[in-house]
Amino acid sequence: MNTKVPTSFNAAEDQFGQRLAARLSDGNQELSHDIGERLRVARAQAVAARKQAPQLRTAPEVAQSGHALTLGGGWWTRIGSVVPLIALVAGLITISVMQDDDRVSELAEVDSALLTGDLPPAAYTDPGFAQFLKADGASD
Template sequence: MKTKPLDEREFGQFIRHQLNAGLTQIDKPIAERLHSARQAALAGVLAPQPSLVGAGRHTLDWCEDHLRPFLMALALTMAVLGGNYLMSAQRQDELEDIDSALLSDDLPIGAYLDKGFHSWLADNSSQP
């Protein structure tokens, strides 16, 4: 008859059952030593210990505290510069459109510079 392999949980329960069954056969001094060793092991696991991980966490906290304002200022600066670039590019396109309209028009450029031309335009625009 073939038995199925135990999963991790079932294996843990099996080991616990075997250990509990064997506790009745252990002498009291050995049981007390095992108990004190277990308590010491648990205290070592639960007590915070200095390590590189703790140092890394401290460094990370320092970086978050000191770099966050710098990164926010950098992001704001980049947003302002990006907006300024886009606005100047848009303005450049508008100026190019005006220049090309002036150059492709039938009137010479000098006509736009003549003050009499502006008054003539004003007079003609008021007429139906």
Template structure:
């Protein structure tokens, strides 16, 4: 279907080009004056401000060469890379804190198991006060 439309457009264009050469001088003058009138009535274009975001590597302008276009992905990663670094950092901090908590628990368990006091002494509320006084 597209080829039929293109063929018709080509035939119309060719027919108009041929008939343009056979237009009388009077008709050509009337067409020229009608064109001038139409152009004078045409509304002048109003400049509308528009925001056009620029890529991070906009300093290269529109003359990006192939050597610069291989770095274009860096401009698109302007938000993704810091976000990924933040997520990775938070995960690392969480893992470090978990490891510290495990080490502290293991240290307390080792001290309890190697001490001569019975476990019931550690459960006594007065024993906590005794330990607090012993640290000072």
């Protein structure tokens, strides 16, 4: 793995650090001498700790090594992210159509049984007939 960080990245980081230090130093003019000195010492300690810490910059290393995967960069990636959504919608539509067909088939069977049966359809709305069916079903 390549551990060298590009110089342009270091230069940009150094410029940002210098601007930040200048901005912090400008704010010191309004503080008391004691607080300003404590802040100066804290900045010096932070810089010393930063210089001692190992430089872990994985993003530029991966990008520089050429082994990075670019998500969202190609047409195949975009198509690959849309295909599961299309499959899900198609599956839900298929389930809905199948359930509607089953429901229509069940209703058609009941209607045909009512119309071809021995009793007139008005008999099924009679409350006494409902009791008769319940009693007849219990005796079987």
